[in-house]
Amino acid sequence: MYIMTSEQMRAADRHAIEKIGIPAASLMENAGRALAEEVLALSSRLQAEGRPLTKRWLILVGKGNNGGDGLVAARHLQEAGIHADLRFACPPEELAGDAALQRDIAERLGFSAAVGAEGIEGWRYEGIVDALLGTGTKGAPRGTVAELIQAANETGLPVVAADLPSGIDADTGAAYEPCIRATVTVAFAWLKQGLVQHPGAEYAGHVVVRPIGIPEASLDRSKPLARLITEETLADALGVEVSRTRREDTHKGTYGHVLIAAGTQRMSGAGLLATKAALRTGCGLATWAMPSSLARHLVGQLPEAMLAGVPDAGDGDWTHVSAKTLLALAEGKDAVAMGPGLGRYAEDSQWLRAVWEGTACPLVLDADALGMVADAEDFADWPGREQPTLLTPHPGEMGRLLKQPTAQVQADRIGAARDYAVRHGVILVLKGSRTVVAAPDGSVFVNTTGNPGMSTGGTGDALTGVIASLLAQGLNGVQAACFGVWLHGRAGDIARNERSGGTLLASDLIECL
Numbered sequence: 001m002y003i004m005t006s007e008q009m010r011a012a013d014r015h016a017i018e019k020i021g022i023p024a025a026s027l028m029e030n031a032g033r034a035l036a037e038e039v040l041a042l043s044s045r046l047q048a049e050g051r052p053l054t055k056r057w058l059i060l061v062g063k064g065n066n067g068g069d070g071l072v073a074a075r076h077l078q079e080a081g082i083h084a085d086l087r088f089a090c091p092p093e094e095l096a097g098d099a100a101l102q103r104d105i106a107e108r109l110g111f112s113a114a115v116g117a118e119g120i121e122g123w124r125y126e127g128i129v130d131a132l133l134g135t136g137t138k139g140a141p142r143g144t145v146a147e148l149i150q151a152a153n154e155t156g157l158p159v160v161a162a163d164l165p166s167g168i169d170a171d172t173g174a175a176y177e178p179c180i181r182a183t184v185t186v187a188f189a190w191l192k193q194g195l196v197q198h199p200g201a202e203y204a205g206h207v208v209v210r211p212i213g214i215p216e217a218s219l220d221r222s223k224p225l226a227r228l229i230t231e232e233t234l235a236d237a238l239g240v241e242v243s244r245t246r247r248e249d250t251h252k253g254t255y256g257h258v259l260i261a262a263g264t265q266r267m268s269g270a271g272l273l274a275t276k277a278a279l280r281t282g283c284g285l286a287t288w289a290m291p292s293s294l295a296r297h298l299v300g301q302l303p304e305a306m307l308a309g310v311p312d313a314g315d316g317d318w319t320h321v322s323a324k325t326l327l328a329l330a331e332g333k334d335a336v337a338m339g340p341g342l343g344r345y346a347e348d349s350q351w352l353r354a355v356w357e358g359t360a361c362p363l364v365l366d367a368d369a370l371g372m373v374a375d376a377e378d379f380a381d382w383p384g385r386e387q388p389t390l391l392t393p394h395p396g397e398m399g400r401l402l403k404q405p406t407a408q409v410q411a412d413r414i415g416a417a418r419d420y421a422v423r424h425g426v427i428l429v430l431k432g433s434r435t436v437v438a439a440p441d442g443s444v445f446v447n448t449t450g451n452p453g454m455s456t457g458g459t460g461d462a463l464t465g466v467i468a469s470l471l472a473q474g475l476n477g478v479q480a481a482c483f484g485v486w487l488h489g490r491a492g493d494i495a496r497n498e499r500s501g502g503t504l505l506a507s508d509l510i511e512c513l
Contacts, residue, residue, distance in 0.1 A: 001209065001233065002219070003226035004445060005190045006135040006170040012189065015218040022327040025098045027212050028065060031162070031188045032072020032102075034210035035129065038186045039073065039160050040080055043126060046158065052125075056083040057394045058125045058157075060148050062089045062132035062166070068099030069162045069188075070131025071106050078109070086113040086118065089132055117147040122155030130159050130180045135192055140176035141167050149178040164192050164204045172412040173200030181205075187470040189214045191228060196434055196446045197413055224443035226414065229486050233445070240475065240483045242284060252284035256334035256472025259308075260465065261289045261326055263341045265316030268294055270341030270367070272459045273276040273506050275305045278337070279466030280513040281487070283472045286465075289329050291316050319345040323354035329356075331452030336361045337468035340461040349376035362388045362471040362480075366464040367397075374400040384425050388477025391420075392464060418444050427477045429467070429485060431460055437481045445482045449489025453496045458506030463488045466513065487513065 004012070016022045039057060047053055059074045061067040067089070074084035086106060092113065106113070130152065132145050141149055149166055152159060159182045164170055167179025173194040180364045185204040187195060189212050194200040201207075219225065229232050234240040247254075259277045263271030268290070275288040279302075287306045290298070294316040295309030308329055313320040330336050336359050352372040356363065363385065365373065370393050373379055391401070398416060399406040409416045413436050421428040421438035430436040433452075437445040467484035475483065489511040495504050498512070 001228040002228060003193055003228055005193055006190075006508060007513060008220060008225070009135055009170075009192065011192070011220050012214050012218040015220070016214045020215065020218065021211060025101060027100050027103065027214065028068050029072055029209075031069040032214035033076050034070055034081070034161065034188065035073040035131070035162050035186050036076035038184055038208055038210070039077060039127070039129060040082070041162060041192075042158060042184055043082070046126065053126050054124060055081065056085065056125050056128060057127050058164075058362050059084050059086050059129045060132050060152060061086055062145065063089045063094060064133070064134050064136070065097075065099055066131045066134040067095060068097075068102045068163050070129055071099070071102035073129055073131070074106060074111060074163070075109065078111075081192045085112065085125075086111050086185055087112065087117070087148060088115045089148055091115055093448045099165055114142050120155065121152045123159055124156050125155070127158040127183070128155065128162065130154045130161040132181065134163060135170040138168075138169065138290070138308070138336055141178060146178055148179055153181055154176065157258070158364045161185040161204065163188050164194055164200070168194050168200040168203055170194045172415070173197030174411060175199045175203050179203055185210060186210055189211045193226065193414055196448070197229065198433060201434060204361075217400050224441055225438075226444040226446065229437070229445045229449075229482050230496065231449040234483055234486060238254070238479050238482055240479050242483070250503055254282035255282055256469075256474065257285040257287065257332070258283045258468045258472045259287050259289060259333040259336045259464075260468065261338035261342065262317065262461070263288070263290045263294060263335070265291070265294055265340030266341045266462075267343070268298060269458065272298070272301060272336060273458045273461040274340050274465035274468075275509065276507075277462040277510045277513065278469040279304050280510050281466045281469035283334075283469040285468075287329065287333070289326065291318060291321065317345070319343075323351050323358065324344070326355055327358040330359050330361065333361055335364065335468045335471035337364040337464050339366035340464055342368035345369055348372045348374075349379075352376070353382055356382055356385065356389075359385075360387065362390070362468075362477060364390045364392065364464055364468045366392045366460065366472070370401065379424075384450050385473040387426055388480075389425075390429060390467060390471075390477055390481055392431060392460070392467065394431045394460060398430055414438075414444055414446070416440055427479050427481050429463075431463065435485045435489070437478070437485060443478070445478075447485045447489055449486050450492050451496050453487075453502060453504040454489070454492040454505060454509065456505060459488075459492070459504075459509060462510050
């Protein structure tokens with residue numbers, strides 16, 4: 001499923017109308033009909049819940065094409081036996097183009113209409129249709145539009161938003177004040193970026209994507225398009241075998257060997273979780289490299305893993321471990337993951353650079369390894385790697401990589417991830433709700449599996465192991481990143497259901513992989 005920026009959506013509209021010849025009025029008719037159908041579906045659900053229904057909806061009509069969509073919806077609702085009252089955000093005569101055409105139709109049909117928010121009484125209505133602002137709007141709503149949004153929110157009624165809630169930035173998901181809090185958002189043709197990033201995703205409520213007649217041929221493929229990570233995307237667009245079915249004639253060597261460099265005396269659990277997740281995800285072999293003085297305490301904790309103690313100074317950390325020692329362990333491995341619980345020490349960025357340059361297989365960097373990257377003043381000069389390099393930061397780590405406040409990263413997660421991936425030639429996995437995967441060619445994928453119960457220590461370490469395991473099994477970098485975050489989130493959803501909600505431990509999630 002594609003995810004569009006506002007400019008990409010406008011370009012697709014123009015191509016469909018100007019190059020293919022589809023009348024704009026037809027697209028508006030289709031959008032309004034889809035909007036009305038979702039209103040009727042919501043009304044049926046409300047009725048099934050025993051809510052008192054008035055069979056009357058209030059349509060908030062903006063000045064642009066979104067307002068025209070709302071006017072079409074009002075007509076279709078009327079035909080279905082739902083009375084629709086119109087509230088315009090501007091004098092109706094200011095509407096232009098196809099929206100003006102729909103205004104004239106509504107006038108001839110005798111719809112009840114008024115301008116502004118004065119006198120809106122929520123008790124009269126089942127719900128409200130938000131057709132005020134479209135994808136081209138930037139900044140906070142003002143004037144009458146703002147008053148209508150405020151009035152709609154104050155009624156407490158269910159709201160069905162046309163394309164995206166008024167007050168949401170279509171590209172970043174930023175929520176301006178005031179902003180519609182929708183029950184359902186009907187996205188026309190394709191998802192908008194602002195609907196898959198927070199806080200826009202929360203304000204949008206349940207999002208339904210409805211085709212309106214714009215053919216896929218109208219998409220501008222000169223730049224990579226963003227996609228939602230679904231089973232369909234994984235199977236059809238990325239060629240991933242989601243079922244992970246194994247052939248009968250296979251053995252442990254078939255599924256690859258992962259090396260995981262992780263853990264210190266204080267944070268040995270990080271390495272344990274990453275290694276266990278790698279094995280649960282299906283790699284044939286996993287070697288866990290750790291300081292020697294730590295290894296003897298962990299014998300038997302994960303019998304299926306091979307432990308590789310690397311010489312230390314007896315303190316259980318990586319300070320005195322040479323890069324050459326780790327590179328020797330990496331020889332012949334199918335993927336290397338490093339960072340969880342690794343710790344920090346003097347000149348560790350140059351130590352990591354030696355590993356970066358010396359490993360001949362895919363490399364996954366997380367946690368403390370990301371801190372080493374962030375602190376490397378010469379990182380821009382590090383050579384590109386022939387094999388995929390994946391960085392898996394949480395928002396705080398992403399902020400350090402970009403030298404930005406975390407809030408700035410969160411304000412446009414897609415933009416932040418894409419920018420870094422393209423500039424540095426890496427696959428960037430920006431963790432969190434709606435995890436973003438960005439590739440060096442600018443393509444972006446957004447995940448929707450997972451739940452707030454996974455917001456506990458160790459789940460990120462588990463993801464490192466999941467992705468490394470998939471790389472070792474032969475998936476390319478983008479496949480492993482996208483399938484990894486989807487699988488990780490899906491396991492979290494299964495674990496939450498098994499535990500009837502609540503907070504999860506990382507080990508709960510790993511058992512459901």
